[in-house]
Amino acid sequence: MNKPVVVTEETLAAPVVSPELPQAAADKAAASGPAYAVIGGLSVSHFLNDTMQSLIPSVYPILKANYALDFAQIGLITMAFQFTTSLLQPVVGIVTDRKPQPYSLAIGMGFTFAGLIMLSVANTFALILIAAATVGFGSAVFHPESSRIARLASGGRYGFAQAVFQVGGNMGTAVGPLLAAAVIVPFGQPSIAWFSSIAFIAIVVLWNIGRWYKPRIVTKKQAMAAMPEGMPTSRKIMIGLVVLALLSFSKALYTVSLSSYYTFYLMHKFGVSTQAAQVYLFVFLAANAAGVFFGGPIGDRIGRRYVIWLSILGALPFALAMPYAGLVSGTILVAIAGFIISSATAAIIVFAQELMPHRVGMISGIFFGFSFGVGGLGAAALGEVADARGIEFVFTVCSFLPAMGLIGFLLPSLPKNVGGKA
Template sequence: MTTASVRSAAVQTGTIYAILFAISSVHLMNDTMQAVVAALFPILQKSLTLSYGQIGWIAFTLNMTSSIMQPLVGYFSDKRPAPWMLPVGMGLSLIGMAGLAFAPGFWFVLLAVVFVGLGSAIFHPEGSRVVYFAAGGRRGLAQSIYQVGGNAGSSLAPLMTIFLFVPLGQSGAIWGTLLAASAILILLRVVPWYREQLEQHGKPVKRAANKASATSENKLSRSTVTMALTILVLLVFGRSWYMSGISTFYQFFAENKYGLSVREAQVPIFLFMAAGVLGTFFGGVMADRIGRKRMIALSMGCATPFALILPHLPLMWIYPVTFILGFVLLSGYSVSVVYAQELLPGKVGMASGLITGLAFGMGALGAVVLGKLAEAWGLDQMMTSSSFLPIIGILSFLLPPDRRDAA
């Protein structure tokens, strides 16, 4: 076997950690730019005199833009992968960051977040395909490394509120353009490798995926796959709506109930999201050992009691409980993506775009609905009611077993 063929085989079977960490770092920057929007909520509410409903609409616009486009981008990129789309997506996000920094009113903020959402929608499906090529045989671990970057970026929202936007105000969003520029520089190194993998292994991977698809269809009927995807969508619904309530409105809830300042109210949200980063990683590692279905069920089931008690706790207990809740709830996030990819072999971009896009989309819809409920019922009642959402995780027991579950 020639040196080139050995290297080629290694690329196909080995886990390429340098590429995984590079694309994960870009994922971090991408989701940090999205987190800028959430971090600006308390600032924009005061400077632009926004209602809870308008805050919800901003979150809706950002997430729905990304949600609608991700499955579409995934569908077309499965047919014709386009590595150049990765830096283009970051360029759109750069425009959005600049727009946020100088938006004079509500409608200009909405326009800016559309660019951020489009950039994210373009990045995620192509980024997932890079992960697919670099994963080797450790798909759960690889997807977790990728998602850890994104969740780490999202977790920075409270810190940005505390250290950037409280002292600098809305104009501090201009620093987000540096994130986009840095991401583009990293992608200029990733894109040539990605293009090489498509040229060398695109067709073999597709043939292998088609073979896997045929094998899968012998085990799972079309109706079973449809049922499983429907259940996954419902699980994404419950998790995303609940997370939207925490990330968007819990800061206002903490200010009202515990008398915390804007800065102090960011701490439990940061603990929730930072723990989610750890949970995402360990969930992927555990899923490679115990199976995707079991990990998804454990994540949703174990998160439910902590979600139910959170609105009723005294101040000193919200910190450990939000940490545990974030760790447990997010431990099933990347696993859901891998499970969907196994249900739809050969459609990596579409599967990841569907689940990740739905997460953004459901979160977007949840932000609007929960914002309206907060105005109609009051913030306390809305947070209490939303704590029941993780109970929908009981549906995970109806999912068909994956290969490791069945073993």
């Protein structure tokens, strides 16, 4: 049975090859390694995309003060962005599985650009919600197809490629609060428009990646023909996907509790300034990005099931201790918990893709969308809880979320020739 075509750096300028490669040719292509230029371009684009998107939660204190918003309304802004993304990403994935759209990435970046412009001039809560939803639409278009291209360019190192792609986004998310502290806090809401200029760089990069991808598209039919032998039964695949979804739920909700409300927690409990709180938030987000980077390659080597199980459950003791720690020690605990729990990010996506390799776009869309959806609904719910019971109560409850890692042992085994040691 033929394996899917694997693209390498040496083939960037090569003519289109037949999808019916002999087995020996496919093995040779895989052995030549990843297409680093493409993976790097995707990571840079993800960095630029998520830098712009991370400005939304970074300016929450400004929006809250300017328009007298309560925590529930702050949560609704997050929901407008993340829920829009969660609903549309699976749709985008299904569409691109059937008919890949190589230039959709550049188009999606255009919506992110437009959303930031709208957010910089929005003067009502309704307009803020529309701007956030527009940015969310751009994210919905960007993520599923980018994940597919990262897998195509991986040269068989799926965890590595997914981790490099993902860490670009995490680094962008981490940098956002620093930019907000340095620029938006002193210059106000209109300065958000300045950051939309970097969208042009991302559009150019993504347009060129689309040109690279177009002649190398692997159709759903070709992917199904390359399915390896020894895959789990349909029942075990469904159980595996449900387990991965539940683990994504615990990971996403714990992360969003910090990304959306950690600044308010620090200002309330320790009396730090808005700018100082943004710096502490950066520490957590930077640790999160580092965990994503290391988790993918480790999964390629020791097995994705072990990384998934250990990373989420391993964050539990640090998460439980954080609400009772001081400012410095709490920051250290948050950073450690963020590093550990985020190491499952690439492993979860790749494991899900390997369970259904003929529907990579749909699976990527569902899991990216599910994470955003959980984040959006979770942010709104946590905002309600914070208004009713206080911000410290929120973090006490959320500290138990990593305990859901206990169900990781239910994940099925995959054939040894699927990715790494799945």
